[in-house]
Amino acid sequence: MTDLERRYLRLLRTYPAEYRRARGAEIVGTYLDLAAPDQRWPTPADAADLVRGGLRQRLRAAGVTDLIPGVRLAALLALVTATALAGVWGTAELHPPPADWGVPRVGPFVSLGVVTWAAWLLAAxxxxxxxxxxxxxxxxxxxLxxxxxxxVAAALDALRPPLMVLLPQVVLGLLGLALPDQSSRVIRLVPALSALLAVAATEFLVGLNSVGTYYGATLEVFLPTVGGLLLVVGALLAAGLALGGDTxxxxxxxxxxxxxxxxxVPGLADSFGSAQGSVTFAELAVTAGAxxxxxxxxxxxxxLFRSRRVPAPQPSGQPCPTCGARA
Structure with missing residues (x-):
């Protein structure tokens, strides 16, 4: 057995054991036939195909094939939320306190966060x-x-947004990487439109002196409110799709x-933490871990609950998700 074959077999472990026994040799043989003569490692594309195929088969065996389309739908909602937040924070970065207040800032901006928010708006x-x-x-x-x-902010001794602002942005972005491969132009415009509306609303509130900083009530009220709205939108969407039998x-x-x-997290830490003033970093860290x-x-x-209720479909007669062959 060559090193390349052994490495393909390791990747094949992403498939259920029964599926590997039935089609493992066929799948690996197909990849070996297509490999270059001196190839020693699976190509990134081949590795990704095998992992995706294995995940699909495991979900199919569990009776939850609709999970991946649901995650892709959640990715769109996550991106809408992430770009809207970038619009809010990016606009707020353009309005630092007056210089005579003596509040530290980064040039004409509140902090280095302006670079991050600009990247998110560009992504939209x-x-x-x-x-x-x-x-x-x-x-x-x-x-990134x-x-x-x-x-970077620590190395430059410069201001940055709090971790409790950056952390949910990272989580939303990670989920956003599951963006659907095929979606209508109207749907793809929604993240940019949400960012534009957020910028306009924040500019309006700045004019009314109603926008605070990254700290205080912004974290403990605003971010939990956004999280609640995200769940409400998700619940309404779930109910509407369920009426048509779409899970x-x-x-x-x-x-x-x-x-x-x-x-x-900031609101939860404030609710369950000590009642002796502001929330501590330890309380935020414990809440985030939970x-x-x-x-x-x-x-x-x-x-697991769905897999117990839904009988797993039989693999016989179904095409292999990797090589296209039928049993």
Whole structure:
């Protein structure tokens, strides 16, 4: 057995054991036939195909094939939320306190966060005009800038948005990477439109002196409110789709529990923390950890519950998702 064959067999472990026994040799043989003579490692495209095929078969065996379409629907809602928040924070960055107040700032901006929010707004434009593959690269760039912001700000000794603002943005962006490959132009315009509306609303509130900073009530009230609205929209969408027998909305709602939970972290920490003033970093960290565990646990329990109720379909006569052959 060659190294390449052994590595393909390792990737094949993403498939259920029964499926591997029935079609494993056929799938690996197909990839080996297409491999270059001196190839030693599976190509990234082949590895991604095998992992996707294995995931589809495991979901099919569990009777939850509608999970992936539901996650893609949740990704659209997550991107709408992420770009709207970028519109709010990016606009607020353009209005720092007056210099004579003596409040630290970064040039004409509130903090280095302006770079991150600009990247998210750019991603919204790319989603509207470019194919999904290009849009994912734009989302990934915005994600990387968001993740890199705390260490870069620390190295430059510059201000940055609080972690409880950046963390839900990262979670929303990670979910947004599951953007559907095919969607109408109108749907692809929604993230950009939500960002535009957020910019206009924030500018209006700035004119009324109704916009605060990243701190205080902004975290403890605004972000949990956004998380609640995200769940309400998901629930309404799930109910509407369920009327037509479409279960995607239900899976989207369960998937959105995690990002909505991270948006609610400041409010949750304030509610369950000590009553002796502002929320401590330790309380925020513990609350975020609890959300990071509870959100995926809800999704996993839902999958297990559905898999017990829905009989797994038989593989006989179905085409292989990787090589197209039939049993």
């Amino acid at each position: 434009v790319v989603i509207a005009v470019a194919p999904s593959r290009v849009a994912r690269w734009a989302i990934a760039l915005a994600l 800038l968001t993740i890199a912001l705390p260490p 995607r909305g239900g899976w989207a709602l369960v998937t959105l529990v995690t990002p909505a939970g991270f948006l609610a 959300v990071a565990f509870a959100g995926p646990a809800v999704l996993l329990l839902t999958v």
